[in-house]
Amino acid sequence: MFKKNITLKILLLLIASDVFETAVHFFFKKSVLTQSGFQVTGLASALVFLKAILYSPFLWAGLFTVVVVFIIWSTILTKIDLSVAVPIASLSYILVPITSIIFLGEKVTVLRWVGILLVLAGVIFVSLSSKERMVHIK
Amino acid sequence: MREGLSIVLFLIALTSLFDTITQLFLKSAIDSLNFTPSFNIVKIFTFIGRLLIKPRLWLGFIFSIISLCIWLLVLSKADLNFAFSADSMHYIFIAVASRLVLKEKFTSMRWLGTGLIVTGIVLISLS
Numbered sequence: 001m002f003k004k005n006i007t008l009k010i011l012l013l014l015i016a017s018d019v020f021e022t023a024v025h026f027f028f029k030k031s032v033l034t035q036s037g038f039q040v041t042g043l044a045s046a047l048v049f050l051k052a053i054l055y056s057p058f059l060w061a062g063l064f065t066v067v068v069v070f071i072i073w074s075t076i077l078t079k080i081d082l083s084v085a086v087p088i089a090s091l092s093y094i095l096v097p098i099t100s101i102i103f104l105g106e107k108v109t110v111l112r113w114v115g116i117l118l119v120l121a122g123v124i125f126v127s128l129s130s131k132e133r134m135v136h137i138k
Numbered sequence: 139m140r141e142g143l144s145i146v147l148f149l150i151a152l153t154s155l156f157d158t159i160t161q162l163f164l165k166s167a168i169d170s171l172n173f174t175p176s177f178n179i180v181k182i183f184t185f186i187g188r189l190l191i192k193p194r195l196w197l198g199f200i201f202s203i204i205s206l207c208i209w210l211l212v213l214s215k216a217d218l219n220f221a222f223s224a225d226s227m228h229y230i231f232i233a234v235a236s237r238l239v240l241k242e243k244f245t246s247m248r249w250l251g252t253g254l255i256v257t258g259i260v261l262i263s264l265s
Contacts, residue, residue, distance in 0.1 A: 032213045046211055053210065071186055074164065078173045078185070082165045083236035083248060087229060090255050097262075106217055111261060115223075118258030125251030129244075 010079055011127075014088050017072045020065050022095040026103060027062030034058065080130060087126040090119055142215065147224055149212050154228040156205035158235050163198030165240060223263030226256050 034056045038049050053059050076085050097116065100106040170192070173185045189195055212221050233252045236242040 077168045081242045083242045086232045087252050087255050115258040115261030119255050122251045122254030125247050129248035
């Protein structure tokens, strides 16, 4: 059951996927900020809003990064369960607050850091569950 | 203000649900290809090429685009930390869908880990 084991390479791919995923969210948020005065009130204004951000280079940088994430993510999914890959990808909870602080000027409280630590613990358990299963099958 | 919050939460639930559907289509398309694990760039691109021919992948993409549009609307109404925090329900959707649709085997450790992640994210959203 090699397929179920999380190797160092897969872990590195997951981290790479997370870093790019974080970049995607950062780019998308930036593209939305270019229209910060815009009030979305209904479907019609929502479409106008989406059309307006089509002109933002940040949106296109975000979409390009989405393609990169797709390739990495597909490679990861050939090797491990969806219910393992997705929780491990939650490591972006550590990356997103940090980029939000540095680049977007958002605040992160102590309670939020506690939450981040719980997420980290959860990720470790889920990773171990993949190994545990491998041992179990043997 | 409360009303605005519940609309944002509803939109986030919707984007999570659509994203889960995308992941299910993607994972099932990948599993049907029986690709042997490899880190050779040429092999990976061949694999991506074969994956792109799968109709169910494009079904997944449609859900993904809808999910992205909703997500952009969410980001225009909430800050990135909050939007991400409420997105925790995504992990519950994925776990249940993987178990029921993809028949993945869950050990108690995997449930525990998933639970810790969701708890952590809820804590993040309360702060």
